[in-house]
Amino acid sequence: MTTATATTQAPAPAGAAAGGNTLAGTRTLIRFNLRRDRVRLPVWILALFLGTLATAGNYKELYADPKDRAGVVETMDSPAGLAMSGPRHYLDDYNFGSMLGHQMLGFMAVLVGLMSVLIITRHTRTEEETNRAELVRSTVVGRHAHLAAALCVAVLANLVLALLLAFGLSGMGIDGIDLSGSLLYGFDHAAVGIVFAAVAAITAQITAHSRGASGMALAVIGVAYVLRAAGDVGSNGALSWLSPIGWVQRTYVYVDNRWWPLLLCLALAVLCAAAGFVLSTRRDVGAGLRATRLGRPVASDALGRPFGFALRLHRGMLIGFGAGLFLMGVMYGSILGDAEDMLQDIDEIQEALQEIGGATIAESFASMVMVIITVVAVVYVVMAALRPRAEETSGRAEPLLATGLSRTRWVGSHLAVAMTGGTVLLLLAGLGFGISGAASTGDSGLFLKLVGAALAYAPALWVTVGVAVVFFGWFPRASAAAWIVPVYAFVVGYLGQILQFPDWMNNLSPLGHVPQLPAADLSWTPLVLLTLIAAALVWLGLEGFRRRDLETN
Template identity: 70%
Template structure:
């Protein structure tokens, strides 16, 4: 028998159809199940937090405004440019029942959070996979070129559908006056629509940037622009609000007019953006991007040859983004100081929280109340920046660096220095914007220096946040996500706790709870020094842990 008889010729698929190997969506189901498996903790936490936050807000609204007169007073206090910019269009104020109050005060804020969740999901399951090299390995198997993007978008869609359904059922089932089932279904659908729009935006940005952080940053910038257009349109030219999907979400008017057609407009935008994303994905290679990487100098600058200079180069994009964002936040908060007394006079809980702080003027007390929000956003930057060494380690870029004469301590300490110093820098920028706009809004030039310095009082609390994060990175790198509890808890007990009158001991568990509430209070140096010492101890502990554990290698 000849050897030729042992060989069989491969038979191509009949009918001219595509084989499973060549189908662009091959393996999508498997990747989807894998994504859901990886996010089995993240997604329930996100969805649960947004759902419970909505229900608690509705419950708080009912308890704070039991009478129709109370709700009319609240509507009057928000019927100002500053109030509308922070909430939503004035049409909600025409019939300020519990449902319209919830939509007016929460939809814009929730759209930002849902957008953030969607952006992170898409970036995590697309660009991060390519950046780490895992996508290339997976694509070498029976996986189509569009499978990763499709699985990521479906994961985001399922998360947003679950959130929208939970909110609709949860809010509608409360039996609250003015909260009917028709409005609740629309209210939940609006959340899903906003999430789908920003997931599609992220699907485009991951094609443009070669790095997950850059892609997420561009998508978050789009969310910021959408929110700014919405605020500007609600205060002045209403056309601007129609340029923003957040404006579309608010103009569905749940519990007022119950318009469904803006939801269809958002879904159409999401569909178009998704088609664009798929088209753009065909124009690049796996691991590449549409934006060409700029050629660097053939000779490194003196700063890049030093650990601190190299770390600053890696962090500069995120630092600049947070700095610009917090500068604008400071300007926004400062611009409403002149209307602070009018805004809070009919909101008993907020007025009592402000009065509890004290201070020479309502403007100073109100500034002290919102200062915690600024500090929490700065803490988000600090956590992200402190975790940058973990990203470098996971991606395999730390190993070749540490194979040289660079010590582990020096490498992590350089990133820590940028994180902690950068946190102080963005606090200063916030104070600068706050001080300038606040002084102009109130006509009190002496307020400028007070508002410039006030955010800096939170620097020791930021350093403690960095210390906790680096301790987790050094000793327990698998659970570094626990570090996010620090800013989230600080916001819940530091800001909402003041309004909802939480016990003082809850606030004392947060490092931010021991900071003097400038400019209404005098600076207290003893807690600041203790927090600084605690931060130094935590940093030393984290560095010691990193020196002792094994490095993740590729």
């Protein structure tokens, strides 16, 4: 009698695909990511696409006369003008196409880079931070599938934007904007976007937090922009060749139409993406390559209080926005002395400046620029005011509220940081604008005027915080609707002045009720009313949050 002993093979680890395929499940994750971003991505792409088409159409209306374009060339052919736009070679033949490439390509590269960075961090580091990646990888999903899927979605989004720009611009029938140049213009956007997506693939491996990964990648974008600006001002432009933004600008779209600089972008993107995959194998899921710094055995007194703890959470973002807004103020202030020469032949802008008022063109132009600066600060306060929503959905709020900390004090601490931080950002922007503006115009009295003009927008920022907390308190799933405030404020507050939108549209924006200093006289009544409205909205939002249940994913 024989006995057969059956042996069963142990199953392969769930996290590894059959055959050790580290990319298993990538196609499924791509479909899943596209479904999750079915609203977010179209909004990004359409906003960039329609914004570019609107700008190209405005160029045709504003600079129809060749003399107008010649005047712009004289203004742009200065260190400040080149730093704000692009290399001097575009000025040799300043038609509508070269004007679009010169003035918009560098600015759009930053926005496309921002879109790409957020795509990568959302589908990689955020997934690990919320522990969803570990759950997904317990199935038949390869180690590199999450990063590969995120990169594929970023590449797809940039290519769709590139094709829309190419065929949209070429179909407008504007002189100087042809199909071949528009194809290059579109793929300039795709190339720089893919580069910064690959950069984010590296930063997502370094830190264990999504905000840190996004912040480092955005810092790289900022450095690239500064290198580009410094190189364009310099005599030989060497520094611009250290920046991907400088590479795409040196395709000289609509002028020379050189495609070969895009090969540099492709090479850098491949290297960075490969580095991201390699680095991902040197860390655990949910961890970062940078070791978490051990804290003190006992928390400081500040961290033991809600406001101090919230400030610690917002610290990195606040520092980044502060540096960016100060630099933005300095750059706009540097061209304030040339504002009159730059704008004297543009009838539409002259009419808008006359409606603003002001003793000088510089003051009127400063009032218009202050709207742009304030919109950037509004972006910060929306992000800061919605931070409690992220804490709630990630499950980090529930343990805090299980202690003696009340809901009102917890949310109120984040709102206090948002409102105080937004005011500090306005102060920093005003200081940069005032120092540089006073130096460029030679008017020392303009310094205090510009600082005061920036601070006058603080109540409008507080109203924005109130709107965000109302959505968070009563309609948490619709919290993202708070982003309507900065978008609407920019469209109506800046473009509306040039395109002569009706007054009632401007009145719907909190920024529309702020006196346009330094051109207008200071009026305290609207500022007091905005402050009272902000207080009422904050109270209403807190009351809504106190009445509803917590939501966790």
